[in-house]
Amino acid sequence: MINDLQCSDDGTSYSCLVGDVFNYTSTSPSFLTVKVQPSVPTLSNVQTDVQENSNIKATCTAGVGYFRVGEIVWKAYQKKRSVNFATSVVK
Numbered sequence: 001m002i003n004d005l006q007c008s009d010d011g012t013s014y015s016c017l018v019g020d021v022f023n024y025t026s027t028s029p030s031f032l033t034v035k036v037q038p039s040v041p042t043l044s045n046v047q048t049d050v051q052e053n054s055n056i057k058a059t060c061t062a063g064v065g066y067f068r069v070g071e072i073v074w075k076a077y078q079k080k081r082s083v084n085f086a087t088s089v090v091k
Helices: none
Strands: 017-019 024-026 042-044 059-061 076-078 081-083
Touching: none
Parallel strands: none
Antiparallel strands: 017 024, 042 059, 076 081
């Protein structure tokens, strides 16, 4: 059993060796792939009482998985309908 796997274990090869002091036989190596799910996003710094035509700043923080294969996408809804809006994304 391999315990407490970490992202840094990705790509590690494992082989089984059997033998005595003079001769060893091994299996062909198996390479480990570590998969990490994205984390649940958290929203902070949200201003809820703003003036018309003003700008707001909100921060969304989330882990997007190992190797950064995921992405954070902003969506806005008004009266349950998706609306377009301008954003700037800082990674």
